[in-house]
Structure formats: structure tokens, C-alpha cells
Amino acid sequence: xxxxxxxxxxxxxxxxxxxxxxxxxxxxxxxxxxxxxxxxxxxxxxxxxxxxxxxxxxxxxxxxxxxxxxxxxxxxxxxxxxxxxxxxxxxxxxxxxxxxxxxxxxxxxxxxxxxxxxxxxxxxxxxxxxxxxxxxxxxxxxxxxxxxxxxxxxxxxxxxxxxxxxxxxxxxxxxxxxxxxxxxxxxxxxxxxxxxxxxxxxxxxxxxxxxxxxxxxxxxxxxxxxxxxxxxxxxxxxxxxxxxxxxxxxxxxxxxxxxxxxxxxxxxxxxxxxxxxxxxxxxxxxxxxxxxxxxxxxxxxxxxxxxxxxxxxxxxxxxxxxxxxxxxxxxxxxxxxxxxxxxxxxxxxxxxxxxxxxxxxxxxxxxxxxxxxxxxxxxxxxxxxxxxxxxxxxxxxxxxxxxxxxxxxxxxxxxxxxxxxxxxxxxxxxxxxxxxxxxxxxxxxxxxxxxxxxxxxxxxxxxxxxxxxxxxxxxxxxxxxxxxxxxxxxxxxxxxxxx
Numbered sequence: 335x336x337x338x339x340x341x342x343x344x345x346x347x348x349x350x351x352x353x354x355x356x357x358x359x360x361x362x363x364x365x366x367x368x369x370x371x372x373x374x375x376x377x378x379x380x381x382x383x384x385x386x387x388x389x390x391x392x393x394x395x396x397x398x399x400x401x402x403x404x405x406x407x408x409x410x411x412x413x414x415x416x417x418x419x420x421x422x423x424x425x426x427x428x429x430x431x432x433x434x435x436x437x438x439x440x441x442x443x444x445x446x447x448x449x450x451x452x453x454x455x456x457x458x459x460x461x462x463x464x465x466x467x468x469x470x471x472x473x474x475x476x477x478x479x480x481x482x483x484x485x486x487x488x489x490x491x492x493x494x495x496x497x498x499x500x501x502x503x504x505x506x507x508x509x510x511x512x513x514x515x516x517x518x519x520x521x522x523x524x525x526x527x528x529x530x531x532x533x534x535x536x537x538x539x540x541x542x543x544x545x546x547x548x549x550x551x552x553x554x555x556x557x558x559x560x561x562x563x564x565x566x567x568x569x570x571x572x573x574x575x576x577x578x579x580x581x582x583x584x585x586x587x588x589x590x591x592x593x594x595x596x597x598x599x600x601x602x603x604x605x606x607x608x609x610x611x612x613x614x615x616x617x618x619x620x621x622x623x624x625x626x627x628x629x630x631x632x633x634x635x636x637x638x639x640x641x642x643x644x645x646x647x648x649x650x651x652x653x654x655x656x657x658x659x660x661x662x663x664x665x666x667x668x669x670x671x672x673x674x675x676x677x678x679x680x681x682x683x684x685x686x687x688x689x690x691x692x693x694x695x696x697x698x699x700x701x702x703x704x705x706x707x708x709x710x711x712x713x714x715x716x717x718x719x720x721x722x723x724x725x726x727x728x729x730x731x732x733x734x735x736x737x738x739x740x741x742x743x744x745x746x747x748x749x750x751x752x753x754x755x756x757x758x759x760x761x762x763x764x765x766x767x768x769x770x771x772x773x774x775x776x777x778x779x780x781x782x783x784x785x786x787x788x789x790x791x792x793x794x795x796x797x798x799x800x801x802x803x804x805x806x807x808x809x810x811x812x813x814x815x816x817x818x819x820x821x822x823x824x825x826x827x828x829x830x831x832x833x
Contacts, residue, residue, distance in 0.1 A: 339359065339362075339363045339368050339369075341356070341359060341384060341385050344356065344359070344385050352385075352387055352391060353391055353394050353395055353398065356381075356385065356387075356391075356392075356395040357395055357398045357399060357402075360375075360395065360399055360404065360405075361399065361402065361404055364404050364405075364415055369415050370415065371415055371416065372414060372415060373414065373415045374412050374413070374414050375396065375405065375412065375413045375414065375415070377412065378392035378393045378395075378396060379392070381395065381396075396413050399413075400413075403416060404416060441560070441563065442782060442783055443556045443559050443560055443783045443784070444560060445783075446463075446556065446768075446779060446780060446783040447556050447557075447560070447783075449463070449772075449777060450463045450464050450777070450779065451464075453772065453777050454777070454800075458775050459772075459775055459776070459777065460775060460776045460777070460801065460805055460808060460809035460812065461776075461777045461797070461800060461801075461809075462776060462777060462778045462796045462797055462798075462801075462806075462809045462810075462813065463777040463778050463779045463795070463796075463797060464777075464797055464800050465604070465664075465751075465752035465753050465795075465797035465799055465800075466664075466668050466752075466799060466800050467663075467664060467665060467666065467667060467668070467720070467752075467799055467800075468723070468799060468800055469667070471720050471723060472666070472667045473666060473667075473707075473712065473716045476707065476710075476712045476716070477670075477703060477707065480703050480706045480707055480710075481699070481703055483706065484699065484702040484703060484706065488702060491698075492698060492699050492702055493698055493699055494698055495694065495695070495698070496695045496696075496698050496701070497695065498525070498686050498687070498689045498690035498694065498695050499524070499525050499526065499686055499689075499695075500524070500525060500526025500674075500695060500696060500701055501526065501698065501701040501702060501705060502521060503702075503705045503709075504526055504672075504701045504702075504704055504705035504708075505521035505524040505526065505674075506521045506705075507704075507705050507708040507709055508521070508524045508526075508674050508676075508708070509521040509523070509524055511708070512524070512676060515636075515644070515646075515647070516646045516647050516649065516650030517631075517633070517647045517649045517650065517658040517660070517676050518649075518658070518676040519653070523653075523676050523677060523678050523682065524674055524675070524676055525674060525675045525677070525682070525685055525686055525689060526672065526673070526674050526695070526696050526701055527661075527673040527674055527675055527689065527696060528671045528672075528673065528693060528696045528697075529661050529663055529668070529671045529672070529673040530557075530632065530634045530659050530660060530661035530663065530673040531557045531561075531673075532673065532689075532692070532693075533659040533660075533661070533673045533674065533675045534557055534558060534561045534597075534630065534632065534659055535561050535564070535692075536675065536685045536688045536689055536692070537630050537657045537659065537675060537677075537685060538561040538562055538564070538565045538567075538595070538597075538630070539561075539564075539565060539688055540681060540684040540685045540688055541565075541594060541595050541628050541630075541657075541681070542562065542565035542566070542567040542594060542595055543565070543566070543567075544565070544566030544567070545566065545567070545568065546565075546566075546567045546568065546594040546595070547567065547568050547570060547591045547592060547593050547594055548562045548565075548567040548568070548569050548570070548593070548594060548595040548596075548597065549569075549570050549571075549572055549584060549587060549593055549595070549596045549597070550562060550569055550570070550571060550572070550596075550597045550598070550786055551571070551572060551573075551574050551579055551597070551598050551599065551603065552571030552572060552573055552574065552785045552786055552787065553574065553605055553606065553755065553781060553784040553785045553793070553795070554571075554597070554598075554599075554604070554605075554784055554785070554786075555599065555604045555605075555632065555784070556779070556783055556784050558597050558630075558632070559784070559786060562595075562597070567594070567595070569786045570587055570591065570593075570786065571785060571786040571787050572584050572587065574603060574606050574608060575608075576608065576746060577608075577610070577611040577613075577614060578600065578603065578608050578609050578610030578611055578614055579598045579600070579603075579610045579614060579618070580614075581614045581617045581618050581621070584596065584618070584621065585621065588621065588625055593625065593627045594627055594628065595627060595628045595629075595630060596618070596622070596627060596628070596629050596630070597629075597630040597632070598610065598629070598630070598631065598632070599631075599632045599633065599634070599635065600615060600631055600633065600636075600645060600647060600648055601633055601635065601636035601639075601644070601645045601647075601750070602635035602636060602638060602639060602748065602749055602750035602751035603635075603751070604634075604635060604751060604752075604753055604795075605753040605754075605755045605779065605784060605795035606746065606748065606753075606755040607635075607746075607747070607748020607749050607750060607751045607753060607754065607755070608746065608748070608749060609643075609645045609749055610645065610648075612645070612646075615645070615646070615647075615648050615651065616651060618648055619648050619651035619652040619655070619656075622648075622652050622655040622656070623652055623655060626655075627655070628655060628656070628657060628681070629648055629649075629652070629655055629656040629657070630656075630657055630659065631647055631648050631649055631656050631657070631658050631659065632659045632660075633647060633658065633659065633660045634659070634660055634661050634663065634664050635664055635750055635751035635752070636660070636750075637664075637665055637717050638664060638665060638717070638721065638724065638750045638751055638752070639721070639749060639750035640721065640724075640725045640728065640748075640749060640750050641749065641750075643749075649676060653678060654678060654679060657675060657676070657677040657681060657685070658675065658676035658677070659673065659674075659675055660673065660674055660676075661673030661674070662704060662713070664751075664752065665713070665716065665717050665720070666707075666713065666716065670700055670703075670704065671696065671697070671700060672696065672700055672701065672704045673696075724752065724798070724799055726803065727798040727799060727801065727802075727803060727806060728747070728748065728754065728798055730798070730803035730806045730807065731754055731796060731798040731806045731810065732745065732747060732754065733807075734806050734807040734809075734810035734811070735754075735756065735796075735810055737807070737810075738807075738810050738811050738813075738814040739810070739813075739814050739817070741759070742758060742759055742760070742814075742817070743756050743757065743758055743759060744756075744757045744759060745757070752797050752798060752799035753795050753796065753797050753798070754795070754796045754797075754798065755793065755794075755795055756793060756794055756795075756796055757791055757792070757793040758791070758792040758793070758817075760792075760821075761790065761791060761792045762792045762817065762820055762821060762824075763820060763824065764780050764781065764782055764792055764794070765780070765782075766820050766823075767780075767792075767816060767817060767820050768780050770816040770819055770820050771812070771813055771816040773816070774812040774813070774815055774816045774819075775812055776809045776812040776813050776816070778794045778795065778796055778813060779794060779795035779796075779797070780794050781793035781794050781795075796809075796810075796813075
């Protein structure tokens with residue numbers, strides 16, 4: 335096998351060793367592109383024969399090239415030119431990482447999620463895409479007092495390691511709520527997580543394998559979509575109507591597919607704010623037992639209700655088939671990062687092991703704080719005191735929609751939570767609207783980012799919890815102007831004849 339470059343003038347007896355001359359010649363050829371990325375180099379015995387050196391010298395040449403980052407060797411396969419040479423990497427600054435990292439394009443949902451965290455930080459940006467509790471109403475004084483008590487009474491135990499399942503005192507407090515509200519019968523069913531998102535990730539990892547079929551609500555929480563995709567499962571959507579998750583549609587899917595997991599929010603669903611009816615929850619539990627699939631029940635907004643009703647969880651009806659997820663993030667503060675899973679049997683053990691592998695355990699200090707906060711009754715008092723604020727903001731957003739988009743939209747007022755799901759009466763290019771809205775200084779969550787399928791109608795989520803009524807009105811006004819601009823451009827492009 336011959337080379338693409340000349341090795342005939344390799345000198346002998348000079349100041350530079352044969353090994354170094356060969357290394358330099360190969361490196362120059364790789365940097366010049368004479369040897370291309372991924373190209374296989376001839377075996378060392380061929381190199382030894384061509385330049386009349388012994389086999390050990392040829393082996394040293396390839397080993398030195400590998401040390402310098404020019405080639406990579408695979409036992410039984412040979413030696414190959416690396417994708418990006420060191421010289422090229424140095425010329426390209428950080429861009430070399432694009433070649434070295436595995437190829438992975440972020441999904442539309444991931445891009446929108448990143449925007450939801452980053453765009454609100456920009457000056458004069460009104461975020462209707464961010465469903466966080468308002469920092470102005472965080473229970474800072476209560477949490478600061480409790481944090482001091484934890485260090486005073488626990489000492490170093492406040493920041494010591496814990497088991498993966500979490501602080502037992504916190505698990506006891508969560509289990510007391512579980513007995514009251516129907517999601518757990520004891521602390522042995524509780525695993526503390528770093529927020530509900532981690533809980534969803536752990537549950538989907540524990541249950542799903544590549545190729546499995548998972549059913550999700552449409553629309554749904556963007557984090558569910560990303561967790562199911564990351565597990566490699568095939569995703570099917572079931573609509574949400576005025577009675578919540580459409581179990582009849584699920585039954586039709588079960589007739590055609592072997593479903594492994596059904597993921598839904600049964601109370602104050604994100605983004606619609608609707609509840610799943612008693613009849614549908616009972617039928618879902620029956621189907622889970624009959625067909626032996628798991629249900630992932632997310633209840634992060636269940637406490638944030640604007641009326642006195644409180645739907646019971648599906649887990650109360652089929653505890654062996656339902657893994658229950660919740661957190662303190664939506665009512666107290668997202669940065670606290672305290673969530674939990676309720677499960678039993680081998681699923682519990684598997685989630686606990688995945689939690690251990692992921693981050694050992696949720697930070698000890700915040701678990702101590704959360705435990706005492708719940709035990710004191712301060713959590714329930716805080717929720718009760720903030721609900722009127724969020725109800726007022728929901729009503730302000732609905733009023734702003736009617737003021738600025740009358741006749742252009744449909745909406746079902748949410749029973750609770752932080753969001754309103756809006757459907758436009760006339761379709762519009764959603765991605766064009768998303769870009770135009772940002773240009774106008776307002777963000778929203780586009781429908782295609784929270785549904786597993788493309789929709790014929792244009793719908794989006796508007797979040798109201800973070801903003802004062804005046805800001806909500808200004809945000810909807812900006813969004814209305816963006817909608818009019820996108821429609822104007824669409825009319826103009828249709829009116830201009832093709833050249």
C-alpha cells in the first residue's frame with residue numbers, strides 16, 4: 335500500500351531521528367489534507383518496508399502521532415486519521431469542539447425551553463412564556479428563619495451526605511400529605527428528587543427502552559416530551575378537552591399499540607389548566623391494570639387551584655401502576671429544587687438506583703428546610719395567601735386578550751396553575767410569529783413545542799404568574815401587534831406575483 339505523499343527523501347544519519355522525520359511528514363500530510371479525516375493508515379509493517387526501518391520504529395511513529403492527537407488506533411481495526419487535527423483545532427478556537435462532540439441538533443422544544451430561561455433576562459422583554467411563581471411573593475422570611483434553625487440544631491448534619499431516597503424526616507412529611515391527598519401510604523414509597531423535572535427523567539429512564547411506545551397529552555409540559563425522546567421511545571399524543579385527558583382516544587391507541595407508559599397531569603394541567611374528570615381517571619386506572627402499562631402522573635400544579643375542588647390522583651386508584659411526581663417549585667420557588675416521586679415495588683428500587691447514579695441525592699440543606707417548612711404548616715398558609723394574587727393575574731391576562739385580540743382567539747379559563755392555552759381562530763405561521771414576537775419584546779410558548787405532532791391550528795401558551803396586571807396587558811398588546819405584522823406580511827407575499 336503506497337502513501338499519498340513522498341517518503342523517499344527520508345534522511346539517515348542527520349540530527350533529526352528517523353522516527354521524528356516520519357512523524358513530521360505524517361503530521362504535515364494530515365494538516366494539508368493529503369490524509370483525510372477517518373482515513374485508514376497502512377499497517378506498520380508496510381511503513382517499515384517502504385522506508386526500510388524496523389517494525390518497532392514504525393510502531394513508535396504511529397504511537398507518537400496518536401499522542402499528538404493526529405491519529406487514533408483501534409485494536410483489530412488499525413490506525414485512522416482523527417476527524418480534526420490539532421493544528422486545525424488551534425486555528426478554529428473553540429469551533430473544534432463541533433467536530434469532536436457527538437452530532438446532536440437541539441429540538442424545537444429544547445430551543446424554546448432555553449429561550450424561556452434566557453430571554454426574560456433581556457432588557458424590556460416581557461415574558462409570557464415563563465410559568466414561575468413570582469419572586470416578589472417568595473416566603474423568604476420563613477425560609478431564612480428555618481435555614482438558621484437547621485444549622486443551629488443540625489450542625490454539620492445540615493450538609494452531610496444522605497441516602498439516595500432522601501432525608502427521612504422530609505419523606506415522612508411528604509407521606510403525611512400523601513395519606514391526606516391519596517398519592518402515598520408511607521415514607522417507604524417516597525424518593526426525594528431535585529425538582530419534578532428530575533423526577534420525570536428518572537421515571538422515564540426506569541420504565542422506557544428505545545422503541546417502546548409512550549402516550550402523552552397533547553398539548554403537554556415540554557419537559558415530558560424531552561424526557562420521552564431522550565429514552566428513545568416512540569411518542570403518541572392524546573388530546574386534552576374540557577374533561578381533561580381523553581381516555582377514549584387512549585383506548586383506540588391501545589387497540590393498535592402495545593403502550594408502555596402514559597404520561598399526564600390530572601389536575602390544573604399544563605398548559606390548559608384543566609382537570610381530568612373522575613370518570614376518566616377511574617377508567618385510566620382500570621386500563622393500566624388490564625393492559626399492564628405504567629402511568630406517570632405529574633401533579634405540580636394541583637395545589638394552585640382557584641376554586642375549592644381538588645381532584646384525587648390516579649395513583650390512589652392503582653398504586654402499583656402509577657408513579658406520582660410533584661414538587662415545591664410552582665408554589666414556593668423553582669430554585670429550591672425539591673421534588674419527589676411516589677412509587678412502589680421494583681420500580682421504586684430502580685428509580686432510587688438511577689437517582690444515586692445521577693447525583694447521589696438532592697442537596698441536604700434544602701431537604702431539611704423543606705421538611706421543617708412543611709411540618710410548620712407554613713407551606714399551606716403560603717399557598718392560601720398567594721392564590722388570590724395568581725387568580726387576579728389570570729383574570730388580568732384574560733381581560734387583556736379580550737381587549738387586544740377580541741374575535742381572534744378561543745380560550746378556556748384555567749381552573750388553576752400558571753398558564754392560559756390560547757387558540758387563534760385563523761391559523762398563522764407559528765415560527766414566524768415566535769420570531770416577530772421576540773422582535774416586539776414579548777415571548778410566549780409556541781404550540782408546536784409542547785405537542786408531539788404538528789397541528790393544523792395555531793395555539794400557544796401564555797403564562798401569567800410572573801407579571802403584574804399592567805405588564806400582562808402590555809405583553810398581550812405587543813403580541814397582538816406581532817400577530818398583525820405576520821398576517822400583513824403573509825398577505826403581501828401572496829399579493830406579489832412571482833417573477
